[in-house]
Amino acid sequence: MKSIRLTMSQALVKFLNAQFIEFDGEKTPFVQGVFTIFGHGNVVGIGQALQEDPGNLKVYQGRNEQGMAHAATAFAKQSNRRQIIACSSSVGPGSANMVTAAATATANQIPLLLLTGDVFATRQPDPVLQQIEQTHDLTLSTNDAFRSVSKYWDRISRPEQLMSAMISAMRVLTDQSDTGAVTICLPQDVQGEAWDYPLHFFKERVHYIDRQKPSxxxxxxxxxxxxxxxxxxxxxxxxxxxxxxxxxxxxxxxxxxxxxxxxxxxxxxxxxxxxxxxxxxxxxxxxxxxxxxxxxxxxxxxxxxxxxxxxxxxxxxxxxxxxxxxxxxxxxxxxxxxxxxxxxxxxxxxxxxxxxxxxxxxxxxxxxxxKEWNQELARLKDIQFTGKDFVPEIKGHFDQQQIDEYRHCLNTELPQTTVLGHINEWIADDSIITCAAGSLPGDLQRMWVAKERNTYHLEYGYSCMGYEIASALGVKIAEPTKEVYALSGDGSYLMLHSELVTSIQEGLKMNIILFDNSGFGCINNLQMDHGINSFATEFRARNHQTGQLDGEILRINFAQSAAGYGAKTYEVHTLDQLKAAIEDAKKQTVSTLIDVKVLPKTMTDGYGSWWHVGISEVTQQDSVKKAYQLKEKQLEKARKY
CATH class of the missing domain: 3.40.50.1220 (TPP-binding domain)
Known part of the structure; x- marks a missing residue:
């Protein structure tokens, strides 16, 4: 049997280069590249292999492991699961950062290959830097956390185990009925160990996606x-x-x-x-x-x-x-x-x-x-807040004083629905939008008119805050000739926007349209609609008299933060400013951020739907008691299985 002596990492890179997908007679490489943040546990293993001979794999430098894995997920999703970008992390916190991304991919059934650095298989230098020592089980490491969020999980404790592990990994990654995150844990010592790998392990492998016919x-x-x-x-x-x-x-x-x-x-x-x-x-x-x-x-x-x-x-x-x-x-x-x-x-x-x-x-x-819904769409798009009366979209519990406070602090009278309706009109028909969490997905599913196919990219299987901006990068890699717009709330932006830097580094222009209502608006609606007073969901300073988070509204200039990274930025308080920003952003070659200030409570509502959430059965609050009773009545009418 002919063989070639390679380190485990070199063999892994060589194997990834040989994987192909064939669907409806069209064959394409399955692995487009590797996202990585090099660190202790992968830089001298996989890092050395990718530096010496990456083959056709393109190496992308991530800024946050969760963010780069979200970008890889979005790339695979926009590619209709026909192509992936693998993700390599260091030991400990580097790999742990990807757990959320693994769960997101698995919930949405999107293939995601995670190559996580791990502690020493030999255990000789234990405890190494970033190692967790579980006294009841020394086989455990941070990477065992991936077991519950992966469709396939394996640990390579000897270099020859790579072969069976990667064959199984490809089986799951290309399984259209049950795919998701695949986690391959790579102990740092094993990454550099050599073995005589049979040449047939590196032969071109075509994974056929056959259209299963019904009985x-x-x-x-x-x-x-x-x-x-x-x-x-x-x-x-x-x-x-x-x-x-x-x-x-x-x-x-x-x-x-x-x-x-x-x-x-x-x-x-x-x-x-x-x-x-x-x-x-x-x-x-x-x-x-x-x-x-x-x-x-x-x-x-x-x-x-x-x-x-x-x-x-x-x-x-x-x-x-x-x-x-x-x-x-x-x-x-x-x-x-x-x-x-x-x-x-x-x-x-x-x-x-x-x-x-x-x-x-x-x-x-x-x-x-x-016809009736199109009339409602037109109304939602053209709402104007005069400052004298509440508009129907401003939900209960906020009095005139609170609304005026937001108008003053954010310097805006823009309703969220009005902004969305005009963005939909002003960007190109073939532009792709991305989004994931908060109130925007509801408004978008209701209001967004997709004029061309495959231009709406939402992650809502896991509703993962932070997916929005990272996903725009992944979509841009998949669709480099199209404008990509990440629609994000201020909460999601604060949670994760680091891959904006990677987009600038790669010259992959994306556009962020940030809706700033100074709070976790969707969840504030959820608590207040169920009888709970606003509590720790608005972005307010600590009030040292009350001891609560009910002080002044925080004023954040998101445009300034993105400008510091090198993005072209805009501050928007009016529709005229919004239109001017969108038109100018189209002319840019660098990534952009449009910071749009919108009034809270100006989203769409349920249109006859109901969402089952847990409500306190025991409470001293009459409003919560009422919400609980309503929930029980709805449950009586709902399907039980």
Whole structure:
């Protein structure tokens, strides 16, 4: 057997270069590059291997391990899971920083390869710098924390173990039905150890993504169920986008005259302007989709996990029949559904043939629902706050004095919905937006009109604050010719924006539009809507008289912070300033940040949805008692499984 003597790290780099994906006859390299922050535990191991011979892998310098792993996740997501960027970290805090990113990738079923530095396999220098010593189990290290958030986890304690570990890693990373984070722990001594690796380990490996076809029995059952219904509703999930099944989905909806709604992962799979597209559904859905969902006699979920936001915590369609088309039997089996286990495109094609001649009984309901929602969209976009009266979007609990305080401190009268509506109008149709957490995802799923496909990139499986800006970098790597806009709240920006520096370093221009309402506005709404007074969710100074965080509103100039990194920045307090900033940002070649001050409590609302959250059963507050009683009433109406 022919072999080559390499260190484990050199063998790993060589192996990654030999991995390819083939989908619908098109073959592409699977691993595009490696994000890394070199440190104790990877710089002289993997670092040496990448410096000496990276092959075709491009090495990116991260600024925060969580941020770079988010960027890698976004790259894979925007690439429809056909290509990845691996992430290499040091020992201890370097690897621990990536746990959140691993969970984010796994929750969203996006392939993410994490190569975490680890302590010595020999244990001879124990305890090494950054090592945690668990007295009950000396085999444990920081990296064991990844076990609960990884789809596959392994530790390479001998160089030859790399072979079986990486074969398994590739199996999971390319599994369209059950992928997510893959964590390979690399003890720092083993990284530099050599072994005679057989040459066949480095041969070109093509991982074929075959379109799984459904069984005849499942298609017959699905067709029979649909034929028995008059007003079904389709839900377009992320699986439709990853399957690249948009045209087939559109044809299915048009052929049988079935309206379709979208999940966060599915949105922009088909243009928002399509006559049958009634928009986002559920807790962050709009009135059109939510009304039709509650009156439908069959829900057809294609490539969706049916999260609590999609089902409105199972309040919607509590007894309605459900049909699923999904590669994952786990997700397809939810809500006691009739299930078709198949690739979205193959499943829809087979079902289309079996349904020949069927047509729903919808008349003008879809057109009317869209018309009414478009009128609401126009209203949300054109709201003007005069300062004399409350606008409907300013929710209860804030009195005129508080609103005036925010107007004065932030120097703005801009409602968030108005800003979003105009951004949607002023940026190019093929621009890609990214977002993840706070009130913006709800406003975006309801209000954002995706004029071109695959231009809406939201992480909402884990709703991870800090994903927004890092993801824009990953999307820009995947789509270098398009403008990318990260829409972020001030809370998310403060939590993680370090990969802005990497974008400047790489010359990968991205645009950050930062909505500053001086607080964790979404969670402030959540607590106040459930009877709790505003508490530690606004950005206020400590009041030394009361001892609470209820002092003056913090005033932060985010534009100045980004300017210090080298970004082109803008401060926005009016619509005219916003338009001027967006137009000027289009001319820039460096990353930009537009700091937009918006009034709190100016988001969209629930449009008939409900979100099940834990509320105190025992309390002295009447408002909390009332919220608890309402929750119990809603639970009585919701589906129980």
């Amino acid at each position: 005849n029995r499942s298609i017959e059952a699905a067709a029979s169920l649909i034929r028995s219904k008059e007003k079904p509703l389709l839900i377009l999930g992320g699986g439709v986008r990853y399957s690249e099944a948009a045209d087939t989905f559109r044809q299915f909806a048009e052929t049988f005259h079935i309206p379709f709604s979208e999940t966060q992962a599915g949105k922009s799979g088909i243009e928002s302007t399509h006559p049958l597209n009634i928009g986002g559904i559920g807790v962050t859905g709009n009135k059109a989709a939510n009304d039709i969902a509650q009156n439908a006699d069959l829900i057809i979920g294609v490539g969706t996990r049916f999260t609590d936001f999609t089902t409105s915590s199972k309040l919607f369609y509590p007894e309605t029949d459900v049909l699923t088309i999904n590669l994952s039997e786990f997700h397809a089996s939810k809500l006691e559904a009739t299930k078709v286990i198949a690739d979205a495109k193959s499943g829809l094609e087979a079902l289309m043939t079996a349904l020949d001649g069927y047509r729903s009984t919808y008349t003008d309901e879809i057109e009317q629902a869209k």
